[in-house]
Amino acid sequence: MDYFGQLLANGLVLGAIYALTAVAFTLVYGVVRLVNFAFGELFMLGAFLTTSLMLPEVRLFGTVVPMPGFPLPIAALGAIVITGVIGVVVDRIAYRPLRNAPRLAPLITSIAVSVVLQSLAQTIWGAEELRFPQFYLATLEPVVLFDSIYLSVMDLVVMATAVVAMLGLSLFIARSSLGRAMRASAEDQTAAMLVGIPVNRVVAAAFAIGSGFAALAGLLYAQTYGFAHSSMGFLPGLKALTAAVLGGIGSVPGAALGGLILGLVEALGAGYLPNGTAWKDAISFVLLVGLLYMRPQGLLGRPELNSAGRGSLLGGASAAGAGWLQAIFARGDALLARGAAAGTPAAFGLLAVAVIVGLMVPSDYWLRILTMVVIYGMLASGLNVIVGFAGLLDLGFVAFWAVGSYLTSILFVLVLKDGYGVAPQEVWWLLYLNLPLAGLLAAGFAVLLGTPTLKLRGDYLAIMTLGFGEIVRVVAINWMDLTNGPMGIRGIPAPNLFGIALGSPRAQFFFALALAVVVVFAVARLVRSYVGRAWVAIREDEEAAEAMGVPTARYKLYAYATSGFVGGFVGVFYAHSQQYISPLNFSLFENILLLMLVVLGGLGTFLGPFVGALIWIVFLQLALDLPFVQAYPETRFALLGVVLIVLMVFRPQGLAASARVGLTMPGARAKEAA
Amino acid sequence: MAEIVPIIHPTAHAERPVEPLLKVSGLSVAYGRIRAIDGVDLTVEPGRIVSLVGSNGAGKTTTLMALSGLLPLAAGKIVFAGEDITGLAPELRVGRGIAHVPERRRVFAGMSVRENLVLGAYSRGDAMEIAGDIERLTSLFPILGKRMNQAAGTLSGGEQQMLAIARGLMSRPQLLIMDEPTMGLAPQMIDLILDTVLEIRKLGTTVLLVEQNAIEAIRLSDHVYVMRLGRVVHEDSGAGIDPERVKAFYMGVDA
Numbered sequence: 001m002d003y004f005g006q007l008l009a010n011g012l013v014l015g016a017i018y019a020l021t022a023v024a025f026t027l028v029y030g031v032v033r034l035v036n037f038a039f040g041e042l043f044m045l046g047a048f049l050t051t052s053l054m055l056p057e058v059r060l061f062g063t064v065v066p067m068p069g070f071p072l073p074i075a076a077l078g079a080i081v082i083t084g085v086i087g088v089v090v091d092r093i094a095y096r097p098l099r100n101a102p103r104l105a106p107l108i109t110s111i112a113v114s115v116v117l118q119s120l121a122q123t124i125w126g127a128e129e130l131r132f133p134q135f136y137l138a139t140l141e142p143v144v145l146f147d148s149i150y151l152s153v154m155d156l157v158v159m160a161t162a163v164v165a166m167l168g169l170s171l172f173i174a175r176s177s178l179g180r181a182m183r184a185s186a187e188d189q190t191a192a193m194l195v196g197i198p199v200n201r202v203v204a205a206a207f208a209i210g211s212g213f214a215a216l217a218g219l220l221y222a223q224t225y226g227f228a229h230s231s232m233g234f235l236p237g238l239k240a241l242t243a244a245v246l247g248g249i250g251s252v253p254g255a256a257l258g259g260l261i262l263g264l265v266e267a268l269g270a271g272y273l274p275n276g277t278a279w280k281d282a283i284s285f286v287l288l289v290g291l292l293y294m295r296p297q298g299l300l301g302r303p304e305l306n307s308a309g310r311g312s313l314l315g316g317a318s319a320a321g322a323g324w325l326q327a328i329f330a331r332g333d334a335l336l337a338r339g340a341a342a343g344t345p346a347a348f349g350l351l352a353v354a355v356i357v358g359l360m361v362p363s364d365y366w367l368r369i370l371t372m373v374v375i376y377g378m379l380a381s382g383l384n385v386i387v388g389f390a391g392l393l394d395l396g397f398v399a400f401w402a403v404g405s406y407l408t409s410i411l412f413v414l415v416l417k418d419g420y421g422v423a424p425q426e427v428w429w430l431l432y433l434n435l436p437l438a439g440l441l442a443a444g445f446a447v448l449l450g451t452p453t454l455k456l457r458g459d460y461l462a463i464m465t466l467g468f469g470e471i472v473r474v475v476a477i478n479w480m481d482l483t484n485g486p487m488g489i490r491g492i493p494a495p496n497l498f499g500i501a502l503g504s505p506r507a508q509f510f511f512a513l514a515l516a517v518v519v520v521f522a523v524a525r526l527v528r529s530y531v532g533r534a535w536v537a538i539r540e541d542e543e544a545a546e547a548m549g550v551p552t553a554r555y556k557l558y559a560y561a562t563s564g565f566v567g568g569f570v571g572v573f574y575a576h577s578q579q580y581i582s583p584l585n586f587s588l589f590e591n592i593l594l595l596m597l598v599v600l601g602g603l604g605t606f607l608g609p610f611v612g613a614l615i616w617i618v619f620l621q622l623a624l625d626l627p628f629v630q631a632y633p634e635t636r637f638a639l640l641g642v643v644l645i646v647l648m649v650f651r652p653q654g655l656a657a658s659a660r661v662g663l664t665m666p667g668a669r670a671k672e673a674a
Numbered sequence: 675m676a677e678i679v680p681i682i683h684p685t686a687h688a689e690r691p692v693e694p695l696l697k698v699s700g701l702s703v704a705y706g707r708i709r710a711i712d713g714v715d716l717t718v719e720p721g722r723i724v725s726l727v728g729s730n731g732a733g734k735t736t737t738l739m740a741l742s743g744l745l746p747l748a749a750g751k752i753v754f755a756g757e758d759i760t761g762l763a764p765e766l767r768v769g770r771g772i773a774h775v776p777e778r779r780r781v782f783a784g785m786s787v788r789e790n791l792v793l794g795a796y797s798r799g800d801a802m803e804i805a806g807d808i809e810r811l812t813s814l815f816p817i818l819g820k821r822m823n824q825a826a827g828t829l830s831g832g833e834q835q836m837l838a839i840a841r842g843l844m845s846r847p848q849l850l851i852m853d854e855p856t857m858g859l860a861p862q863m864i865d866l867i868l869d870t871v872l873e874i875r876k877l878g879t880t881v882l883l884v885e886q887n888a889i890e891a892i893r894l895s896d897h898v899y900v901m902r903l904g905r906v907v908h909e910d911s912g913a914g915i916d917p918e919r920v921k922a923f924y925m926g927v928d929a
Contacts, residue, residue: 177796184782184793191780194742196768196797196845 002148007271008264009145013155013224015263016162020217021240022247022255023166024210030250031186031206032099035459037110038090039214040237041117042083046215047132047222047232048125049079054133060124072135076219080212087211088204095207096200097649107393107462108599109648111592116641119634122230127634129227138223158220165216166256169209173252182206186250234588235281238466239266242288245463248301257299262287275478282474285467292464293452350607351517358509367505369621373613374512375574378519380597380609382566387595388604389527390559391539395591396449396465399472400564402586403445404438404571406476409489409581417491424493431495434572435515442568443561454556461560469588476583488582495576508577515573516610519566524606526562535559539604596644616640693756695720695849695880696741701750703733703740709748710736711904718849718897723871723881725891725912728901729924734884735777737901738853741882742774743767755848769797773847777854779838783827787818790826790837794844804844811840814873832863839870849880857886868894888920902926 024039052058053075057066070078094109140153173179185192185202192199221236222228239262247258262284270280291298354374361367379401386394411430416422445468453464476483483489494503495511502511526532534555537545546552575581593616601612623629623636696718703710711733718724726734739745741752743764752760759767773794782790791811795804812819815836821829826837835855842850852871856864868890871881885891892898895912900923907923908915 180785180789180793181796183785187782187784188780190744191776191782192793193744193764194768194774194776194780195793195841196765197793198763198765 002146003271004268005146005149007267009149009151009155011264011267012260013158013263014267015260016159017217017221017224017236017259018240018243018262019256019259020162020165020213020220021236022243022259023169023252024214024217025241025244026247026249026252026255027169027206027210027213029244031182032095032203033103034095034106034110035241035249035462036095036207036210037107037237037241038113038117039210039240040233040235041114041121042087042211042214042233043218043221043237043240044121044228044230044233045086045117046079046083046218047228048121048130048230049082049215050075050219051130051132051222051228052125053078054135058130059126062126072137072223076216079219080215083215083218084208084212087207087214090211091204091207094645094649096203101648102391103459104387104391104393104603105648107459108595109645111395111595112641112644112648114641115592115596116638116645118230118234119638119641122634123632123638125228125230127230129229132222132226132228135223154223158224161216161220165213166252169213170252178202178205238470239284241463242284242467245298245460246288246291248298251298251300254298254300278478279474282471282478285471288467289449289464289471292456292460296452296456296460347520347607350610351513354513355510358506358513364505367509369617371505371509371512371577373610373617374509374516375570375577376594376597376613376617377610378512378516378570379567379574380594380601380613381516381519381523381606382563382570383591383594384598384603384605384609385523385526385566386559386563387598388602388608389532389539390535390556392454392556392559393459393462393595394465394560394563395462395588395595396467396469396472397563397567397594398586398588398591399465399469400442400445400567401571401574401590402472402476402583403442404434404568405575405581405585406483406489406571407438407441407568408434408572409492409575410482412493413489413491414484425496425499425501428493428496428499431572431576435569438568438572439565440568442564442571446561446564447557450557450560454560455553461556466588469586469591473583473586473588476586483583486583488580488584489575490580492575492579492581494579495573512573512577515570519570520606523562523566527606531555531558536604593640596640599644599647600640692719694718695755696882697753698741699751699753701737701740701752702748703736703745704748709904711740711901714750714901714904714906716899716906718880718882720848720880721875721878722896723875723883723894723912724897724899725883725885725895726899726901727885727888727891727920729926731903732901733904734901735853736904738774738851738882738884742772742851744774765797768845768847771846771848772851773842773845773849774851775838775842775853775855778857779831779834781826781829781834781837781841783825785826786823787826787829787837788822790841791818791844794841795846797845807844807846811843814843814870815840832859832866835859835863835867836870839867839874843874843879847879849882850874851882853884854886855883856890864890888924889917892917892920 021039021043024042025036028034028036028039050072052067053070054072055067056069057064059065090113094113095106098106098109135154137157138152138154142150142152143156144150173182181192181197181202182205184195184197185199189199192202217236217240218233221232240259243258243262244255245258246261247254247256265287266280266283269283270276273279273283357370358367361370379397382400383394383397386392386397408431411434412424412427416427416430417424449464449468450461453460477486479485494501495508496502502508527535534545534550535558537548537550538552538555542552578585597612597616598609599612600615601610602608620636624633629636694717696716698714698716701714701716702712714733714737716724716737726737728734736745740747743762747760750760751758754767754770754772757770759770762770782793785793788808791808792804795807798804817833818836818840821833826834829837839850839852839855842852855867855871859867864887871883871894875881883891883895892912892915897911898909898915898920899906900908900920902923908919
């Protein structure tokens with residue numbers, strides 16, 4: 001009972017923090033139907049700003065800056081206001097121009113905003129933790145309930161703050177004029193404008209309030225756990241999003257309930273399950289996956305809120321941007337359209353160039369980098385199947401990659417070599433068996449996960465896949481017997497063909513190139529088949545596709561499974577090429593990076609993923625020569641984020657949209673009404 | 675900036691030349707490369723009912739959406755009550771006195787009838803008078819009075835149309851723009867709604883009407899514009915217009 005009571009108290013504190021962040025997600029989703037992934041980072045900013053304002057001095061950009069040293073309440077208020085303003089600015093720059101753009105565009109910018117904010121926070125405050133200063137309430141004696149449950153005064157403050165903030169918000173939405181305008185804008189933006197509601201300002205207000213809530217949650221979290229760190233917002237943000245979906249996204253009481261449930265389940269799970277603390281991060285995602293099976297609209301959500309998804313997910317040009325910019329794009333489009341028309345010859349041309357480069361480049365170092373380009377290009381191609389061709393955001397693709405890498409590594413190293421003493425070169429052929437086998441295994445996972453989610457519209461797949469990616473990562477870290485845990489698996493043999501080791505960087509490059517040919521060819525064949533036409537139809541307009549008799553759920557599942565297959569397939573080679581894998585290789589950040597590469601190179605094109613990978617990985621290397629980058633390596637990711645936001649705002653259809661495989665025949669394009 | 679705005683609103687047949695309430699010249703809207711409306715000129719005098727008629731795709735709804743600022747103009751000028759409102763944001767036009775009752779009603783389905791009406795007065799600063807206005811409107815639409823706390827989405831189509839009109843009137847507009855107010859309604863309900871249009875003029879509000887039922891619209895109106903393929907092809911007073919000619923325009927014959 002004592003133990004249970006203590007866990008319950010811990011769960012309530014955690015639940016209060018999740019609930020506050022979930023409110024941010026749910027409020028903005030309710031008004032503009034956008035999952036703003038950046039709330040995790042606004043949470044982090046709230047923590048950093050509060051901590052900084054409370055300290056007498058802080059190191060910013062590596063130099064000591066005097067700070068006011070406010071008491072917690074004043075610092076908190078300041079942090080909430082500043083974060084609210086940042087939220088409004090983010091909306092103005094990254095989301096408002098995309099209000100009428102395809103749905104995928106603002107989702108991608110919100111991820112890019114996350115990356116930018118996180119990288120900037122690391123640049124400003126450094127990579128180390130910033131300790132949360134003592135506050136006098138925290139030094140008081142804890143309150144003891146039933147002689148055994150200890151609750152610090154600050155724990156009570158956290159819970160009380162959450163309750164007051166959420167009740168206040170509910171009242172505000174129900175009673176105030178602005179709250180009413182928010183509800184009206186959520187229902188019908190056009191009608192809201194017609195009654196005289198300044199919708200843009202109402203949306204900005206929703207962002208300000210949401211960001212303030214995220215900041216509040218972040219500073220309470222920092223206070224409870226004693227630190228602020230640039231990556232601290234990631235996992236709580238994800239959990240809060242899960243809580244919001246759990247409670248029914250768009251519903252404020254739902255967010256409160258979802259947060260509370262998640263906090264309690266996590267605290268109790270950590271306390272009672274065997275080895276629970278290690279697994280607690282997976283619990284919430286298992287809960288999410290289970291819930292989406294049974295009650296997709298969430299506990300208190302209305303089903304219609306989540307069925308939005310009309311219109312092309314990718315198409316449409318942006319009117320933003322100066323004339324000269326549009327002119328440059330127009331010229332590029334013409335060039336790309338010609339390239340796309342050339343199609344096969346262009347692909348062979350590029351392959352020839354790659355072969356020549358592979359033969360000519362003298363340095364092993366650069367050959368390794370080029371091999372990485374090809375690997376990332378292949379992985380991005382796999383992601384491109386689901387994102388670029390079927391128009392669905394997948395944030396758990398990295399899990400398929402992990403499945404492939406772990407399958408082959410476990411078989412070769414942990415089972416055959418360590419278990420039975422079989423030397424890898426005796427079973428060299430197993431690699432070639434593992435390639436399709438891992439692909440099938442990953443595709444199997446995709447079917448398992450995709451079956452419940454893909455029947456739904458909207459952003460469920462993105463959220464579900466996010467959960468899946470995390471589950472796989474947590475399993476990889478914690479199931480020591482299977483995966484060797486965080487130590488990873490060493491000594492994975494290099495690829496081998498009939499006893500000839502292909503370990504040299506040049507051989508590996510050509511091996512990768514051969515696989516890339518297989519991947520691109522297979523994807524191209526599929527996309528040009530009736531399956532691919534169904535994908536493109538779904539991407540362009542899901543409702544129209546359905547009305548034309550395309551069984552959309554089934555074809556979305558095919559796309560997800562195909563993407564999973566490619567992930568598993570490439571994952572096998574990745575493991576053999578790196579010869580060492582650990583859970584760190586398969587973080588969500590890798591997934592975001594792959595997504596960015598696809599967007600950079602061109603969503604829905606065959607070669608775009610490779611172009612994106614080439615640009616990025618080569619830039620990553622070359623930029624290392626700059627002294628500024630040497631001091632702040634993370635700024636390269638901030639730059640990538642900025643490039644993507646600019647790309648999405650000025651050209652939401654991606655750089656290479658005119659080379660994209662469309663529904664129309666080449667000749668029909670001229671007649672197409674813009 | 676305010677020019678001479680005639681304060682004497684109603685009623686029809688003004689003998690002396692009246693300053694028009696709305697003057698639209700050369701209005702053009704493009705969807706991509708296609709011009710949906712091209713060089714439309716309209717004049718609406720205060721206290722009148724003016725109709726736009728024409729077959730599907732003639733550009734009637736596009737014209738109305740451009741007037742309330744929902745669509746950007748490719749060219750043209752909109753002068754309302756003596757002021758140029760061409761570039762004004764839609765929510766600000768409501769404050770100037772233009773209310774738009776959109777096609778398919780678009781009431782806030784999840785909110786109560788009362789909340790819908792209160793939202794209709796969003797642009798007004800006089801919170802005190804809102805309750806009185808709601809009362810006045812319920813005498814125009816008694817059924818709404820009985821449904822005050824019901825969610826708007828649970829009303830019948832005709833009731834929702836009344837709510838949409840009442841919501842528009844809550845902003846105390848000088849000009850009420852109505853887009854297809856009888857669409858999808860039962861015959862009795864159509865008569866009721868069209869009677870209301872006359873009522874609204876009597877209260878002193880000018881009406882710009884798009885109505886699918888051209889014959890009824892002509893009967894109601896003081897002035898009629900006939901549109902075809904994005905242009906105004908004919909105009910006349912309600913009494914003077916020849917229904918046979920209108921029919922010919924519908925059929926695509928240039929009479």
